[in-house]
Amino acid sequence: MSSAPSFKRLPRAVREQQMLDAAVKVFSRRGYHAASMDEIAEDAGISKPMVYAYLGTKEELFVACLQREGTRMTEAIAGAAAPELPADERLWRGLRAFFGFVGAHRDGWAVLYRQARGEQPFAGELAAMRARLVEVVAGMLDHALRAEGREIAGTELEVVAYALVGASESLADWLADHPEADPERTATRMMNVAWLGADQLLNGVTWHPSAG
Amino acid sequence: MSSAPSFKRLPRAVREQQMLDAAVKVFSRRGYHAASMDEIAEDAGISKPMVYAYLGTKEELFVACLQREGTRMTEAIAGAAAPELPADERLWRGLRAFFGFVGAHRDGWAVLYRQARGEQPFAGELAAMRARLVEVVAGMLDHALRAEGREIAGTELEVVAYALVGASESLADWLADHPEADPERTATRMMNVAWLGADQLLNGVTWHPSAG
Amino acid sequence: MSSAPSFKRLPRAVREQQMLDAAVKVFSRRGYHAASMDEIAEDAGISKPMVYAYLGTKEELFVACLQREGTRMTEAIAGAAAPELPADERLWRGLRAFFGFVGAHRDGWAVLYRQARGEQPFAGELAAMRARLVEVVAGMLDHALRAEGREIAGTELEVVAYALVGASESLADWLADHPEADPERTATRMMNVAWLGADQLLNGVTWHPSAG
Amino acid sequence: MSSAPSFKRLPRAVREQQMLDAAVKVFSRRGYHAASMDEIAEDAGISKPMVYAYLGTKEELFVACLQREGTRMTEAIAGAAAPELPADERLWRGLRAFFGFVGAHRDGWAVLYRQARGEQPFAGELAAMRARLVEVVAGMLDHALRAEGREIAGTELEVVAYALVGASESLADWLADHPEADPERTATRMMNVAWLGADQLLNGVTWHPSAG
DNA sequence: CATGAATGAGTCTTCATTCAT
DNA sequence: TATGAATGAAGACTCATTCAT
Numbered sequence: 001m002s003s004a005p006s007f008k009r010l011p012r013a014v015r016e017q018q019m020l021d022a023a024v025k026v027f028s029r030r031g032y033h034a035a036s037m038d039e040i041a042e043d044a045g046i047s048k049p050m051v052y053a054y055l056g057t058k059e060e061l062f063v064a065c066l067q068r069e070g071t072r073m074t075e076a077i078a079g080a081a082a083p084e085l086p087a088d089e090r091l092w093r094g095l096r097a098f099f100g101f102v103g104a105h106r107d108g109w110a111v112l113y114r115q116a117r118g119e120q121p122f123a124g125e126l127a128a129m130r131a132r133l134v135e136v137v138a139g140m141l142d143h144a145l146r147a148e149g150r151e152i153a154g155t156e157l158e159v160v161a162y163a164l165v166g167a168s169e170s171l172a173d174w175l176a177d178h179p180e181a182d183p184e185r186t187a188t189r190m191m192n193v194a195w196l197g198a199d200q201l202l203n204g205v206t207w208h209p210s211a212g
Numbered sequence: 213m214s215s216a217p218s219f220k221r222l223p224r225a226v227r228e229q230q231m232l233d234a235a236v237k238v239f240s241r242r243g244y245h246a247a248s249m250d251e252i253a254e255d256a257g258i259s260k261p262m263v264y265a266y267l268g269t270k271e272e273l274f275v276a277c278l279q280r281e282g283t284r285m286t287e288a289i290a291g292a293a294a295p296e297l298p299a300d301e302r303l304w305r306g307l308r309a310f311f312g313f314v315g316a317h318r319d320g321w322a323v324l325y326r327q328a329r330g331e332q333p334f335a336g337e338l339a340a341m342r343a344r345l346v347e348v349v350a351g352m353l354d355h356a357l358r359a360e361g362r363e364i365a366g367t368e369l370e371v372v373a374y375a376l377v378g379a380s381e382s383l384a385d386w387l388a389d390h391p392e393a394d395p396e397r398t399a400t401r402m403m404n405v406a407w408l409g410a411d412q413l414l415n416g417v418t419w420h421p422s423a424g
Numbered sequence: 425m426s427s428a429p430s431f432k433r434l435p436r437a438v439r440e441q442q443m444l445d446a447a448v449k450v451f452s453r454r455g456y457h458a459a460s461m462d463e464i465a466e467d468a469g470i471s472k473p474m475v476y477a478y479l480g481t482k483e484e485l486f487v488a489c490l491q492r493e494g495t496r497m498t499e500a501i502a503g504a505a506a507p508e509l510p511a512d513e514r515l516w517r518g519l520r521a522f523f524g525f526v527g528a529h530r531d532g533w534a535v536l537y538r539q540a541r542g543e544q545p546f547a548g549e550l551a552a553m554r555a556r557l558v559e560v561v562a563g564m565l566d567h568a569l570r571a572e573g574r575e576i577a578g579t580e581l582e583v584v585a586y587a588l589v590g591a592s593e594s595l596a597d598w599l600a601d602h603p604e605a606d607p608e609r610t611a612t613r614m615m616n617v618a619w620l621g622a623d624q625l626l627n628g629v630t631w632h633p634s635a636g
Numbered sequence: 637m638s639s640a641p642s643f644k645r646l647p648r649a650v651r652e653q654q655m656l657d658a659a660v661k662v663f664s665r666r667g668y669h670a671a672s673m674d675e676i677a678e679d680a681g682i683s684k685p686m687v688y689a690y691l692g693t694k695e696e697l698f699v700a701c702l703q704r705e706g707t708r709m710t711e712a713i714a715g716a717a718a719p720e721l722p723a724d725e726r727l728w729r730g731l732r733a734f735f736g737f738v739g740a741h742r743d744g745w746a747v748l749y750r751q752a753r754g755e756q757p758f759a760g761e762l763a764a765m766r767a768r769l770v771e772v773v774a775g776m777l778d779h780a781l782r783a784e785g786r787e788i789a790g791t792e793l794e795v796v797a798y799a800l801v802g803a804s805e806s807l808a809d810w811l812a813d814h815p816e817a818d819p820e821r822t823a824t825r826m827m828n829v830a831w832l833g834a835d836q837l838l839n840g841v842t843w844h845p846s847a848g
Numbered sequence: 849c850a851t852g853a854a855t856g857a858g859t860c861t862t863c864a865t866t867c868a869t
Numbered sequence: 870t871a872t873g874a875a876t877g878a879a880g881a882c883t884c885a886t887t888c889a890t
Contacts, residue, residue, distance in 0.1 A: 166382015594802015
């Protein structure tokens with residue numbers, strides 16, 4: 001009857017994104033358990049039965065958030081670290097992409113790494129995501145080693161990668177809690193620790209991005 | 213008549229420890245919200261009202277767990293890293309104590325670093341604990357620097373320390389999830405990453421504990 | 425198919441009245457503390473969460489009862505005692521309205537004046553209601569005095585009004601406990617006491633409503 | 637062994653009075669339900685099992701309070717209004733004793749007339765006490781009537797007495813809430829209302845205690 | 849006599865989830 | 870499609886009351 005802009009009857013895909021936006025926001029602020037479906041629905045400007053119809057139960061909704069944010073982050077990082085570059089350059093670009101993402105999606109990060117960690121049903125999902133990331137980093141290191149004709153036991157490499165990922169996550173948490181902090185500088189700091197180690201840092205050696 | 217241990221009418225101090233043991237166990241398995249006071253009481257072999265009488269509300273109980281485990285850990289680490297040793301030795305002993313503690317108190321670790329992180333009321337408590345740890349590490353580094361007559365800006369140092377602590381926490385999480393893993397070896401790996409950095413590791417340099 | 429009244433999915437306003445009815449009934453029978461939300465919900469033919477959704481906590485629910493019954497009573501009395509009438513006539517009409525109300529809403533009266541009196545959180549609310557009533561009565565007396573060019577100190581007047589209100593409340597309690605008693609006759613008795621005092625009553629003087 | 641004053645092992649009767657004192661105090665402040673046996677025991681400086689051993693369950697304890705305070709009050713009044721005096725003098729002395737008692741035992745009054753009123757198990761006990769009082773007042777009036785050779789129907793008389801008692805209770809409540817108010821003056825005011833009625837008060841007639 | 853230790857039972861309150869319109 | 874109405878189930882917390890020492 002009318003072509004006036006109606007705020008209802010939006011296409012399903014749009015609605016779902018609105019809901020996920022609201023869910024990520026509420027989950028990150030309240031935590032998984034303390035978040036109520038009521039609040040999420042209200043924040044999305046929609047009624048509760050709609051949320052259930054579109055995205056299923058609370059658990060499924062949280063997983064959907066996890067996956068959307070996880071995919072976004074993974075893609076951001078993967079798109080940055082091209083395999084043909086030297087190892088330090090790849091690591092640097094990966095870190096820059098990672099901290100850039102966290103800085104721009106602090107809510108998403110909170111859902112991903114703060115809430116999902118402690119809740120039994122999601123720990124697995126999260127562990128899988130982190131495992132993929134660790135594998136990428138380990139592959140990076142392995143690639144560099146093989147280029148020099150050397151090799152390290154898989155487990156050993158994995159643990160190193162795990163530590164690097166963990167350190168990055170911790171700095172990311174710090175970044176998420178400090179809105180005034182600069183993602184780029186944080187990435188540089190992480191790069192220094194990761195690439196040079198405490199020993200060299202203590203000896204005055206530092207690493208700097210080459211061009212930027 | 214009998215000296216067999218009676219399981220009833222125990223003195224308050226004993227019961228409190230039993231309750232804290234049970235609470236740490238249940239909180240670590242279920243997460244803060246999903247844990248029920250019923251289950252904790254049952255696991256402690258006592259009725260719910262006693263838990264409330266001795267340790268207060270669920271929130272207070274969780275804080276009590278946090279503090280007991282946090283104190284234990286802090287003391288374990290502090291007792292290991294003597295200030296008169298050289299920087300790498302101090303770092304190594306601190307890490308060994310840390311991973312040794314986590315390996316021996318996996319539940320406690322889970323409560324401390326997996327559950328407390330996401331729950332608003334405890335994030336502060338936890339952040340304070342971590343801040344103390346970061347400061348200790350930063351102090352370690354600063355001490356070593358000054359010994360060589362050099363200096364780094366406080367913030368810079370703190371971030372490095374933060375990254376090291378974060379990496380250790382991540383490996384600790386990994387350790388807590390892998391019962392077969394050896395704390396000592398994990399500590400050695402962490403030491404390598406922290407002290408040498410990826411660059412040197414890739415170049416075949418490794419660090420080894422000197423004596424033991 | 426059928427126009428028989430459906431007992432489900434009633435609009436909010438209707439349900440709220442049902443709940444208040446049930447709450448007044450249960451509160452009056454059991455007392456505030458002994459009344460359980462379960463019983464109130466069951467008596468209203470609805471589940472507990474609806475009660476919480478519509479009327480809030482037990483305390484809020486009780487206040488809602490208090491206010492509904494208080495408003496009803498106040499309006500009944502205010503509508504009866506027109507200011508242009510002579511003092512005795514006004515008093516008489518007010519009393520008749522009051523006892524009529526109590527006779528018709530014995531439960532409401534019990535909630536108002538038996539339960540609210542002793543419970544700390546509501547004593548204030550109730551005291552305010554009674555204060556308004558006392559002021560009305562005091563105003564009535566003052567009006568009559570001024571008409572004859574005389575005056576009494578405010579405090580003095582207020583205490584007299586307080587006593588009259590108290591006497592009426594007591595008789596109302598008596599009325600609420602005696603279902604067979606006639607509100608109109610009770611009002612007449614109260615009028616006699618209030619208007620004539622024991623002295624004249626003892627001397628055979630009595631007061632009678634003029635017409636009706 | 638020692639004649640030093642021991643605060644324990646007091647004779648039973650003394651202990652019971654201490655407990656009743658504490659109970660009256662706590663019941664009057666918190667209300668019957670909100671009062672906890674814990675608080676009463678603590679306030680009495682005694683352990684809970686002792687309270688149970690001496691005075692029974694909470695309900696029995698409350699009844700004991702009711703009876704002690706009721707008896708005290710009844711005796712105070714009965715001792716004041718000698719039957720050989722004229723009606724107004726008897727009423728006056730009764731009122732003076734009553735308000736004097738309330739002024740001196742505000743806690744006891746609160747237990748008696750504010751808490752007991754709404755709680756089902758005690759309403760009966762209280763009603764009985766009030767009934768005795770009403771009968772006394774009614775008897776007073778009847779006595780005065782018969783002295784003049786006249787008579788009023790029993791019910792009629794009882795209702796008048798009931799109203800007088802009710803008015804007195806209300807003023808007593810007012811007195812209990814106003815620590816600065818003077819019991820004697822309050823009694824005088826009540827006497828004026830009761831004896832003279834509003835009509836005469838409005839016409840400037842007042843009643844005064846003859847000697848004191 | 850006196851008490852710290854202990855609990856069964858019950859209440860308020862919330863929330864994920866679904867129906868009927 | 871969209872939603873107000875509705876609830877089963879569960880969890881935190883309290884308290885009168887009683888043992889065992």
